Amino acid sequence: MEFHFKPRKDILIIFTCDPNDINTITYKQVQDLCIQNKIEWKNQTYSGFITQLKNDFFSALNGRIxxxxxxxxxxxxxxxxxxxxxxxCVKEVKFEIDHNIPLSRGGTNEKSNLQVLCKACHLIKTSNEHETGQYIKVNDTESTFNKQVQDVFDSPLSQTHAFVEKAYFKELEEDKIIYSIDINKCRKNILYYGKFDYCVFTVFDKVEEFKGTIIRPGLYYVESDNYMPLRGNGWYYHNMICYCIE
Structure with a gap:
C-alpha cells in the first residue's frame, strides 16, 4: 500500500506499508501522524489515516473546506x-452544511451560499442536482475526446513504444555480458518534477493547422526522418517538440 502526498511543490511525502506488516504499526504511531498532518485523532487505523489524508487533500483542491x-x-x-x-429541528438529528450553489458550478464558502440541512434532505437535494444536471463533477486530470481527436489517439502514428524496443546485436562470446538500464517510477516523476504542463483534453479540442511560433501544451503532428528521439512521422507532445527544436 502506497500513497504519495505533495503538500507543496518542493515537498513530497510517500506513505508506504507492506500489508504483511500492518499489525506492527501501533496506535501511537498513527496518532503522531495525525498530529503532524493536522488530522483529528479518532483511534483510526493506518489505512483509515491514509484515506482521510487523501480525501482532505482532494477536497482542498476543489475548494471544499x-x-x-x-x-x-x-x-x-x-x-x-x-x-x-x-x-x-436539527438539535435532535444530525445535520449537514450544504452549498446552495455547488462548488462545481462556481459556488463559494461564503455564509450567503450556505444552509443547514438534515441528512435526509441533503441526500435528496444532491440526488436531484445529479438528475437535473446541476451538479457535474469534472475530473481535472482526466481527458475526454470527440471523435476526431479520438481517431488521432487511436492512430498507429500516435502509439507509444515503451517496453517493445528491439535491439539487434552481433552474436556475443559466451563470456560477454549485456547490461540494460531500467528507470523506475518515470511516469510518477514526470508528474512530480516535470518542467512542462500536463495536457488534459476536452471534447472541444480539435485538430488545427499550426500557424504560430509558440509551442503550447498539446499534441503535434511531425513529419521527420529522425528516429532518435523521434520515431519518424507521428504525433508528439509539446515537450518533445521543444526538446527537438532546442
Missing part, C-alpha cells in the same frame, strides 16, 4: 436550528 464544530453551531443557530427544507 471542513467546517469546525463552532462554525457548524453558529450556522445552525442562525437557521434557528431548523432544516432549510423540511423545517425539522
Amino acid at each position: 471542513k467546517f469546525s464544530k463552532e462554525e457548524r453551531q453558529e450556522l445552525a443557530k442562525e437557521s434557528k436550528f431548523k432544516c432549510a427544507l423540511c423545517k425539522c
Whole structure:
C-alpha cells in the first residue's frame, strides 16, 4: 500500500506499508501522524489515516473546506436550528452544511451560499442536482475526446513504444555480458518534477493547422526522418517538440 502526498511543490511525502506488516504499526504511531498532518485523532487505523489524508487533500483542491464544530453551531443557530427544507429541528438529528450553489458550478464558502440541512434532505437535494444536471463533477486530470481527436489517439502514428524496443546485436562470446538500464517510477516523476504542463483534453479540442511560433501544451503532428528521439512521422507532445527544436 502506497500513497504519495505533495503538500507543496518542493515537498513530497510517500506513505508506504507492506500489508504483511500492518499489525506492527501501533496506535501511537498513527496518532503522531495525525498530529503532524493536522488530522483529528479518532483511534483510526493506518489505512483509515491514509484515506482521510487523501480525501482532505482532494477536497482542498476543489475548494471544499471542513467546517469546525463552532462554525457548524453558529450556522445552525442562525437557521434557528431548523432544516432549510423540511423545517425539522436539527438539535435532535444530525445535520449537514450544504452549498446552495455547488462548488462545481462556481459556488463559494461564503455564509450567503450556505444552509443547514438534515441528512435526509441533503441526500435528496444532491440526488436531484445529479438528475437535473446541476451538479457535474469534472475530473481535472482526466481527458475526454470527440471523435476526431479520438481517431488521432487511436492512430498507429500516435502509439507509444515503451517496453517493445528491439535491439539487434552481433552474436556475443559466451563470456560477454549485456547490461540494460531500467528507470523506475518515470511516469510518477514526470508528474512530480516535470518542467512542462500536463495536457488534459476536452471534447472541444480539435485538430488545427499550426500557424504560430509558440509551442503550447498539446499534441503535434511531425513529419521527420529522425528516429532518435523521434520515431519518424507521428504525433508528439509539446515537450518533445521543444526538446527537438532546442
